[in-house]
Amino acid sequence: MSENSFEQNQKVLKLDTMNPNIKRVEYAVRGPIVQRAVQIERELKMVDTRLFSAAEHTVKMSENSFEQNQKVLKLDTMNPNIKRVEYAVRGPIVQRAVQIERELKMGVKKPFTEVIKANIGDCHAMGQKPITFFRQVLALCSYPDLLEDGKFPEDAKTRARRILNSCGGGSLGAYSASQGIEMIRHDVASYIEQRDGGIACDPDNIYLTSGASDAIVTMLKLLVSGEGASRTGVMIPIPQYPLYSAALAELGAVQISYYLDEENCWSLNINELKHALQEAKQHCSPRALCIINPGNPTGQVQSRQCIEDVIQFAAAENLFLMADEVYQDNIYADGCKFHAFKKVLFEMGPEYSKKVELASFHSTSKCYMGECGFRGGYMEVVNLDPEVKVQLTKMVSVRLCPPVPGQALLDVVVNPPQPDEPSYTTFIKERSETLAALAHKANITQEILNQVPGIKCNPVQGAMYTFPQIQIPPKAILEAKEKGQFPDMFYCMKLLEETGICLIPGSGFGQREGTYHFRMTILPPEDKLKIVLAKVKEFHQHFIKQYS
Known part of the structure; x- marks a missing residue:
């Protein structure tokens, strides 16, 4: 410690500068005894929650006003920091998209037949295929009886046995x-x-x-x-x-x-x-x-x-x-x-x-x-x-x-398949095809969006999204303010209601004052991505004309 005392004093994050609440945390179940034991060893079905409209919510609150006043945990007694939390990726646009999906299932007529959620980097939900080797190993780990099944390659079985041997009781169901x-x-x-x-x-x-x-x-x-x-x-x-x-x-x-x-x-x-x-x-x-x-x-x-x-x-x-x-x-x-x-x-x-x-x-x-x-x-x-x-x-x-x-x-x-293992060829093929498809979709996304007057899109160099700047006419900005909305929220909500395309407004991510954007993922299959881009193009042109 004496040799490192100077270095320790230079640390940004030290015991006397870190969050003091953390130091007060005690958790005996994973405390010193368990830590010593480790040393010796070394030696969605989601709940369907109804989404109320603002009017419904107001009525519900008035009906239950007496009960609400008796609550221990109320809006004015809860942690105030939570009320400041915003998370646009799962915010109002997405909540409305879920409502619209339910309406479509109930037979409500819309100018579209499906909602396309291009709002989030949820790869498999957008149709990206899982890597075969990964799922094989996970299947074997989840149900070890499959280790006797001749349909699985030996390298997948080897990985599964090695993982299971490192788990408590040889089961993924044990704590680690x-x-x-x-x-x-x-x-x-x-x-x-x-x-x-x-x-x-x-x-x-x-x-x-x-x-x-x-x-x-x-x-x-x-x-x-x-x-x-x-x-x-x-x-x-x-x-x-x-x-x-x-x-x-x-x-x-x-x-x-x-x-x-x-x-x-x-x-x-x-x-x-x-x-x-x-x-x-x-x-x-x-x-x-x-x-x-x-x-x-x-x-x-x-x-x-x-x-x-x-x-x-x-x-x-x-x-x-x-x-x-x-x-x-x-x-x-x-x-x-x-x-x-x-x-x-x-x-x-x-x-x-x-x-x-x-x-x-x-x-x-x-x-x-x-x-x-x-x-x-x-x-x-x-x-x-x-x-x-x-x-x-x-x-x-x-x-x-x-x-x-x-x-x-x-x-x-x-620790993926190696060149001398049976799953290597398939693994490399699937990995390469997935990344190549994303690269192709990144390219067509920026190309098509930059063809639209009033939309400016930087090259998608990496990741899974584009964040183009959009022009919003003054009349639309004024109408958005009258509705108490950011202009790009107003834009994206209209896009959703008129086309079924779910994007996230740039205001949810931050942007320079006076500029407007939306975030869109490049993940949908190419045919569906082209539909999304075509609908965005058509909508934007109509939006500009409507509010000019």
């Missing part, structure tokens, strides 16, 4: 260690080392997670502390994935917005970071910088030089880096390449690799896998204060463990 199954964490570490050209990865720095979202929120919980002017500030890109703004609102942290450069294909400008940081220092204590690369909702891929600049900036300003890299396989544009923050950090030398605190995130929900429902992913932490790491491990133990089927899926993602 809170940090995740040790064998799988070792496999993830090997995968990262291979990805990063041999840079070492310690399995003890790997936390298996319920997708990337849960890990991101967990790290934000650790980082957030303070009151008033000393409240924690977290820098997030605008446009951003609304998980970040929602989590910061819930935690009572300060959102520090930095704008991506739309005119330069949504690139990240260091001068913008510096400006946003200096402004924020007047009213909060900036502590963390979040980067989404490849970008959601903007689809950009940051250059290596940009990543080096960000690391230098974080080091100079003593900021904790959070790298959201869940789309790292989704690279489409020529000349673009994914650069992992950890790899760049260590290649920049000890001046940075021993100082900058980094948490990076990956998920089985995106890339060519698209297995959103399994909720698998991992987080790697670098240079985390050892005392804080103890608190992190304690905090994840409160949730017992990540979903074990999701951990099993992650293991085959990071």
Whole structure:
């Protein structure tokens, strides 16, 4: 400890600066005895909730006013931070889309026959096919009797046996260690080392997670502390994935917005970071910088030089880096390449690799896998204060463990078939075809949208979305304001009602004042994607004419 005392004092996230509530958490079920035991071993059917219209809701509230006044938990007594949370990806547009789907099933006449949800990166819901090998291994793990079935290839059986042998009682139904199954964490570490050209990865720095979202929120919980002017500030890109703004609102942290450069294909400008940081220092204590690369909702891929600049900036300003890299396989544009923050950090030398605190995130929900429902992913932490790491491990133990089927899926993602194994040819074919199809759809999306007067679409370099800028006439802006809506919300709601196309307004992700956008996924099958784009084109032209 004495040798590392100087380094520890330089940490952004330390035991005396982290969220003090976390230190008060005690959870004996996964406490010291269990941790010691681990050391010795080393040695949707969804509930159908009725969606009330505003009028119905008002009537219902008035009918039940007496009962409501007797409630312990009411709107004015609940956690006020929750009321500030907004999450556009599952917001009013999507709720209305669900209502319309029900109306169509009931026989209500519409100018369309189906709702096409191009609002969310739910790959399999949009028709993307699962990777055969992954599902074979998961089937074998879920029902081990199938290991005697001759229809399954031997490499899938080998993976399944290895995973089951690492599970409690040989079953996916058993809890795992809170940090995740040790064998799988070792496999993830090997995968990262291979990805990063041999840079070492310690399995003890790997936390298996319920997708990337849960890990991101967990790290934000650790980082957030303070009151008033000393409240924690977290820098997030605008446009951003609304998980970040929602989590910061819930935690009572300060959102520090930095704008991506739309005119330069949504690139990240260091001068913008510096400006946003200096402004924020007047009213909060900036502590963390979040980067989404490849970008959601903007689809950009940051250059290596940009990543080096960000690391230098974080080091100079003593900021904790959070790298959201869940789309790292989704690279489409020529000349673009994914650069992992950890790899760049260590290649920049000890001046940075021993100082900058980094948490990076990956998920089985995106890339060519698209297995959103399994909720698998991992987080790697670098240079985390050892005392804080103890608190992190304690905090994840409160949730017992990540979903074990999701951990099993992650293991085959990071340990896929090798060239000498029977499933390799099929695996490579399916993987390549999936990514090639996404690249093709990224290209046709930007091409078709840029043919529409009043729509400007940057190249979709990566990820699964486009975020085009749309012109909205003054009359439409005025009508939207009269309805109490953002202009792009007004636009997207009309689009849904008239065409059945469900998109998300740019205001849900953030945008420069006076500009309007929507986010659309490129995931639908090509024939359906072309229908979506044609309907958007026709609607936009009619909308401009109607409000000119």
